[in-house]
Amino acid sequence: xGSQHPEAIRLQRAIxxxxxxxxxxxxxxxxxxxxxxxxxxxxLCMLENGHISFTVASIVNLAVELRKSPGEILDDALIPxxxx
Numbered sequence: 001x002g003s004q005h006p007e008a009i010r011l012q013r014a015i016x017x018x019x020x021x022x023x024x025x026x027x028x029x030x031x032x033x034x035x036x037x038x039x040x041x042x043x044l045c046m047l048e049n050g051h052i053s054f055t056v057a058s059i060v061n062l063a064v065e066l067r068k069s070p071g072e073i074l075d076d077a078l079i080p081x082x083x084x
Contacts, residue, residue, distance in 0.1 A: 004053075008053075009050070011077065011078070012050045012052075012053055012054065013049075013050030014050075014077040014078070015050075015054055015059070015073065015074070015077040016047050016048040016049055016050040016054075017048070017050070017077070018073055018076045018077040019047065019048055019062050019066070019073065020048040022066040022068060022073075022076075023048075023066060026066065026067070028065070030044055030045060030048070033062070033065060036065045037058070037061040037062055037065055038061070039058070056070075059073055059074070
């Protein structure tokens, strides 16, 4: 397996930042969100910090708990990556 493209890494981090921002805005603790979506708090932490990649299923599960559509999560993440 090769290394990730720099744009993929930037987007991965942007999605994580977006998820964390929405979670914090709703007042949901990381451990509570992790439990709601069926992952460990460590795994969610790694996702939010951009250290591991999101799966489609994880984006969908997190979006549901954040009261967003998966598209909204991706749109919110893409704006700072491609505008800034």
